[in-house]
Amino acid sequence: MAEKNISKVVYGGKTLIDLTADTVTADKILKGATAHDKSGAPIVGTCTYNADTSDATAAGAEILAGKTAYVNGVKITGEMKNNGAVSGVISKKADSYTVPIGYHDGAGKVAISSTEQAKIIATNIRAGVSILGVEGTMSGTEGAKAQAKTATPKTTAQTILPDSTQGFNYLTQVTVEPIPYNESDNAQGGKTVTIG
Incomplete structure (x- = not known):
């Protein structure tokens, strides 16, 4: 005699088991788990979900391109661009670097260009000034050779300059003699x- 499925058991006028109103189906039970449907027939779960994703809020643009995930029970495919290791260089004072939208693997760097870094040295920065952590040592008189000159008035204009052929590059003073x-x-x- 074939085994019958039992979906309801009443004993002494009291209902002990009643599966007739159950709505469970195999696709609603986790894969591999067993139960009985409303007819009392045994069923084996086929659902591969292992988490409740009903409160998930991710969107395709927030998931890496090519990857998939479940959001609110729906499988979605990522759209976020994989930028990998993105690097940038800043070469001028007013430069900035715009970080591209998408995923970054954490290996990218943004830095001051090596040419500009080479200029940020203590001897290029005035003493008392710090630029990017480098304290300046320049006094402002490096390479300076001063000269004091005397000039006699003439009836024509004169331009008084240091004698560069002798290595002088600035004047400390110019003394103008009295008019003869x-x-x-x-x-x-x-x-x-006689004047002049």
């Missing part, structure tokens, strides 16, 4: 005044 003035007796019995 001379008086002498002349043959007519008067005075001859």
Whole structure:
């Protein structure tokens, strides 16, 4: 005699088991788990979900491209670009680096260009000033050779410059002599005044 499925058991007028109103089906039970449906027939779960994703909020753009996930019971495929190790260089004071949208593997770097880094040395920075952690030592007079000059007024304009051929590159002072003035007796019995 074939075994019958029992979905309801009543004993002494009292219902002990009643599966007739159950809605369980194999696809609602975790894969491999066993139960009985509303007819009392044994069923084996086929559902491969192992988590409740009903409260998940991720979107395709927030999941790496090519990867899949379940959100609210729905399988979605990622759209986020994989940028890998993104690197950038800053070469000017006003430069900035715009980080591209997408995934970064953490190995990328943004740095000041090596050419500019080579310029950030203590001797290029005035003493008392710190740039990017480098304290300056430059006094501002490195390579300077000063000269003091004397000039005599003339009737024409003069430009007073240091004697660069002698290695001078700036003037500490210019002393302007008084205008030459001379008086002498002349043959007519008067005075001859020579200015300049």
